[in-house]
Amino acid sequence: MTTTSLVDSLSPAEVDRLRLDFPVLGERVNGHPLVYLDSGATSQKPLSVLDAEREYYLHENAAVHRGAHTLAALATERFEDARTTVARFVGARDDEIVWTSNATEGINLVAYAMGNASLGRGGAAAARFALGEGDEIVVTEMEHHANLLPWQELAARTGATLRYIPLADDGTLRLDEAAAIIGSRTKVLAFTHVSNVLGTINPVAELVGLAHAVGALVLLDACQSAPHLSLDVVSLGVDFAVFSGHKMLAPTGIGVLYGRRELLNALPPFLTGGSMITTVTMQGAEYLPAPQRFEAGTQKVSQSIALGAAVDYLTAVGLGRIAAHEAELGRRLVEGLAAIDGVRVLGPGVGHERVGLASFDVAGIHSHDVGQFLDDRGIAVRVGHHCAQPLHRRFGVVSTTRASTYLYTTTDEVDEFLAGVAETVTFFGAHA
Ligand code: PLP
Numbered sequence: 001m002t003t004t005s006l007v008d009s010l011s012p013a014e015v016d017r018l019r020l021d022f023p024v025l026g027e028r029v030n031g032h033p034l035v036y037l038d039s040g041a042t043s044q045k046p047l048s049v050l051d052a053e054r055e056y057y058l059h060e061n062a063a064v065h066r067g068a069h070t071l072a073a074l075a076t077e078r079f080e081d082a083r084t085t086v087a088r089f090v091g092a093r094d095d096e097i098v099w100t101s102n103a104t105e106g107i108n109l110v111a112y113a114m115g116n117a118s119l120g121r122g123g124a125a126a127a128r129f130a131l132g133e134g135d136e137i138v139v140t141e142m143e144h145h146a147n148l149l150p151w152q153e154l155a156a157r158t159g160a161t162l163r164y165i166p167l168a169d170d171g172t173l174r175l176d177e178a179a180a181i182i183g184s185r186t187k188v189l190a191f192t193h194v195s196n197v198l199g200t201i202n203p204v205a206e207l208v209g210l211a212h213a214v215g216a217l218v219l220l221d222a223c224q225s226a227p228h229l230s231l232d233v234v235s236l237g238v239d240f241a242v243f244s245g246h247k248m249l250a251p252t253g254i255g256v257l258y259g260r261r262e263l264l265n266a267l268p269p270f271l272t273g274g275s276m277i278t279t280v281t282m283q284g285a286e287y288l289p290a291p292q293r294f295e296a297g298t299q300k301v302s303q304s305i306a307l308g309a310a311v312d313y314l315t316a317v318g319l320g321r322i323a324a325h326e327a328e329l330g331r332r333l334v335e336g337l338a339a340i341d342g343v344r345v346l347g348p349g350v351g352h353e354r355v356g357l358a359s360f361d362v363a364g365i366h367s368h369d370v371g372q373f374l375d376d377r378g379i380a381v382r383v384g385h386h387c388a389q390p391l392h393r394r395f396g397v398v399s400t401t402r403a404s405t406y407l408y409t410t411t412d413e414v415d416e417f418l419a420g421v422a423e424t425v426t427f428f429g430a431h432a
Pocket of ligand 1: 040041102103104105144146147192194195196221223224244
């Protein structure tokens with residue numbers, strides 16, 4: 001379920017108050033107050049998250065699921081409590097949440113495990129994950145490379161064919177084409193919930209319906225949705241979902257793979273090693289059930305605990321209200337950019353459901369120049385292809401400038417950014 005209701009947003013006073021929790025937002029850059037519009041790349045972290053990680057190292061640090069001592073038991077409890085917090089956040093069971101380093105690792109885990117199943121690993125239980133010649137993997141033309149390259153590799157290793165759902169001129173998915181592409185050969189459909197370039201929200205229910213009607217598995221890249229929208233993996237009906245902690249107020253180095261329990265327990269492991277087995281002989285091993293089956297080696301304990309604290313923070317503010325706040329900022333961004341001469345916003349215009357993110361091209365000005373000009377004024381944006389080269393190629397551009405907001409972004413900051421873009425156009429127009 002996604003919520004972008006306009007009814008209950010964050011008030012300007014609330015945003016001002018919660019900004020105090022993010023000390024970095026008080027920095028000055030190039031003589032100006034920082035305007036951080038790069039949360040789509042990585043979010044800033046509140047004090048409660050930094051404190052959670054620090055407290056863990058000050059008082060509880062130990063390896064989890066191994067030691068017989070009190071500190072190890074305490075660390076294990078904190079680690080598993082964080083898993084419960086994240087599971088509740090997305091409507092899953094605890095044993096359906098696997099810790100990964102980031103979303104990229106989560107997608108690679110599923111793709112490589114399917115590759116292992118294709119080699120016969122995992123026995124009869126894993127047969128439903130096996131691919132070979134004649135089978136198809138379906139993605140979309142708007143994927144981040146993290147949700148494209150692992151599937152290209154899987155196709156290359158198994159002989160399966162990779163197909164994609166193309167984009168309409170307005171940046172929405174061609175659902176008519178999707179219905180023709182997803183068929184009896186489709187084994188897996190992997191797509192992004194929210195585009196990291198367009199900010200648009202894809203119709204998950206329709207796509208899941210098409211995939212499940214032909215018995216295909218669905219992996220949802222929730223990297224740009226989990227931080228910004230209420231996410232319930234069960235009501236969305238997806239089989240797997242991934243997201244990254246660092247985009248949702250947590251530190252780098254921690255991500256999440258959600259998988260339906262019966263699927264995770266049938267999927268052969270990806271990484272193998274310590275802490276994921278029941279028995280090992282010199283000839284082979286028996287693996288633990290999920291999630292431990294996919295958590296080989298020493299775990300990311302402080303990062304998991306900090307992600308739990310980040311989820312607590314987001315939940316206290318309210319995901320529905322964050323989504324409403326960002327939808328307003330997104331509208332302001334798109335309307336404001338569209339009104340500037342020479343600026344083309346990629347994707348659908350105002351009126352399409354979106355998060356607070358917009359990417360744009362400025363005629364005759366390279367995105368790196370736009371980014372540099374804005375940085376001189378303390379405004380941080382992302383420039384380049386945003387790890388989505390095929391999408392940029394589809395729109396006939398090599399790179400764009402992206403502004404992305406979060407719960408701590410103010411309307412004044414968006415207005416300052418818009419004024420900065422208008423100034424950029426005037427400046428480069430005068431110096432062309
Ligand atoms: N998918 C989407 C839509 C993203 O925006 C990103 C990061 O920008 C990723 C996947 C990869 O995330 P990470 O680099 O944290 O693994």
